Amino acid sequence: MKASAGVREPRKLTDKGQATRERILEHAAELIYTKGVHATNNEQLRRAAGVSGSQLNHYFPTKESLVLAVIEWRAERVLSFHRSERFASFDSLDALRDWADFYVGFERAHQEGCTLGSLASEIIKTDLDVHDELAKAFEQWGDIFRDGLQRMQKLGRISADADPVRLANLLLSAFQGGMLLSQVQRNTTPLRDALQAAIDYVQTFETSLDSASPRVQ
Amino acid sequence: MKASAGVREPRKLTDKGQATRERILEHAAELIYTKGVHATNNEQLRRAAGVSGSQLNHYFPTKESLVLAVIEWRAERVLSFHRSERFASFDSLDALRDWADFYVGFERAHQEGCTLGSLASEIIKTDLDVHDELAKAFEQWGDIFRDGLQRMQKLGRISADADPVRLANLLLSAFQGGMLLSQVQRNTTPLRDALQAAIDYVQTFETSLDSASPRVQ
DNA sequence: GATTTTTTGGGCTTGCCAGCCCAGTTCCTC
DNA sequence: GAGGAACTGGGCTGGCAAGCCCAAAAAATC
Numbered sequence: 001m002k003a004s005a006g007v008r009e010p011r012k013l014t015d016k017g018q019a020t021r022e023r024i025l026e027h028a029a030e031l032i033y034t035k036g037v038h039a040t041n042n043e044q045l046r047r048a049a050g051v052s053g054s055q056l057n058h059y060f061p062t063k064e065s066l067v068l069a070v071i072e073w074r075a076e077r078v079l080s081f082h083r084s085e086r087f088a089s090f091d092s093l094d095a096l097r098d099w100a101d102f103y104v105g106f107e108r109a110h111q112e113g114c115t116l117g118s119l120a121s122e123i124i125k126t127d128l129d130v131h132d133e134l135a136k137a138f139e140q141w142g143d144i145f146r147d148g149l150q151r152m153q154k155l156g157r158i159s160a161d162a163d164p165v166r167l168a169n170l171l172l173s174a175f176q177g178g179m180l181l182s183q184v185q186r187n188t189t190p191l192r193d194a195l196q197a198a199i200d201y202v203q204t205f206e207t208s209l210d211s212a213s214p215r216v217q
Numbered sequence: 218m219k220a221s222a223g224v225r226e227p228r229k230l231t232d233k234g235q236a237t238r239e240r241i242l243e244h245a246a247e248l249i250y251t252k253g254v255h256a257t258n259n260e261q262l263r264r265a266a267g268v269s270g271s272q273l274n275h276y277f278p279t280k281e282s283l284v285l286a287v288i289e290w291r292a293e294r295v296l297s298f299h300r301s302e303r304f305a306s307f308d309s310l311d312a313l314r315d316w317a318d319f320y321v322g323f324e325r326a327h328q329e330g331c332t333l334g335s336l337a338s339e340i341i342k343t344d345l346d347v348h349d350e351l352a353k354a355f356e357q358w359g360d361i362f363r364d365g366l367q368r369m370q371k372l373g374r375i376s377a378d379a380d381p382v383r384l385a386n387l388l389l390s391a392f393q394g395g396m397l398l399s400q401v402q403r404n405t406t407p408l409r410d411a412l413q414a415a416i417d418y419v420q421t422f423e424t425s426l427d428s429a430s431p432r433v434q
Numbered sequence: 435g436a437t438t439t440t441t442t443g444g445g446c447t448t449g450c451c452a453g454c455c456c457a458g459t460t461c462c463t464c
Numbered sequence: 465g466a467g468g469a470a471c472t473g474g475g476c477t478g479g480c481a482a483g484c485c486c487a488a489a490a491a492a493t494c
Binding site (some may be wrong): 258 | 453454
Binding site for chain 2 (some may be wrong): 177
């Protein structure tokens, strides 16, 4: 895996080409999530996606371009998920707890960890030119939490004493760190504990107006 | 980097052999911390440690045995540091803040991340037989915080409401996650925010007896 | 329909690097 | 001092995998 600038400009693909590219990308993302970047090679990917080596090279001329595309793909999915109706812009503590419960109940959390975070931590020290893309993704992720917290303040649910940026960083850090520890320990206790405690801390800023909403223990 | 069982039993080395082995190990740890496991090869290590390829192979027959030794070496140092007089068994909030300040001020935090955590996250998905060693190290690390929190309870500094295991998991998760985010963002804000918020949460359990101690903002 | 572009296939090439070979030097034990 | 063990040196080998070659087939364009 060498540093390379051989990233072909994205050009207009036919529907068929687009479908092939997408299929390769999805399989790559899955293999990388399961086995890690370094243990994922072209032969495995070729087989999984049902394409030839030339097709792989055609759509992704270098491994770097493939990994970069996987990062973008993963980021887009994570961000979309966090922006979905389900979490209602994270304007309530209940939304945060729903989010936490989702990941604690996510079977693969303590096996492969965070889909984006585990990839980031594998390659952050490599020479791959992926840093900006990763930074952008995580920044946007953090912004989702920050914005949610700001909404909570605006709605009078948590007090103005709370610092949304700081709490957003706590939530995301607890998540990423909890994922790593859960992978290492092979159970979700660290993730569960970290997320619940982080959200409990957010709750300490709850205003008495909003304290009337019961919290499921 | 293949799965391998070729780990030679540790045997008694001469002083000279021990010194050579240690020198190799230290340089390996440094290269791996800086460049990552996968970008660290025998040639670089050979040069850095001033030994021949045969010596490398003599003391560490496979890369797996080398990486495992680096993990042990790193874990031992991290745990010793956390057990040092400096943190007084983490029996006070001030000790926790001192710890946080140390790492926020640690120049390499936002470049290479946590010495042990970054290595763990690089290799957790590989076939290397390192899982148990990593799990043990992180468990002991978490236990240091848990024990400290229990001492705080016993000393009446924080209330019995606090769950030491849970808070320990929060602290360690905030740390690991904060390190990753700081690496990605290339500044220590995420780490600082996460640690301060996590410790502030611990502080919410502070007893009024101990609230007399001023906290530097 | 002819030509061009895009997609696809089969497999080869080359460089990297982990592991190993062969043997010399130093140190330890009897 | 002899023999064996440990340490050390120089460099080779073979397998892996990323990237590339050559060309056929399908689709798009004129």
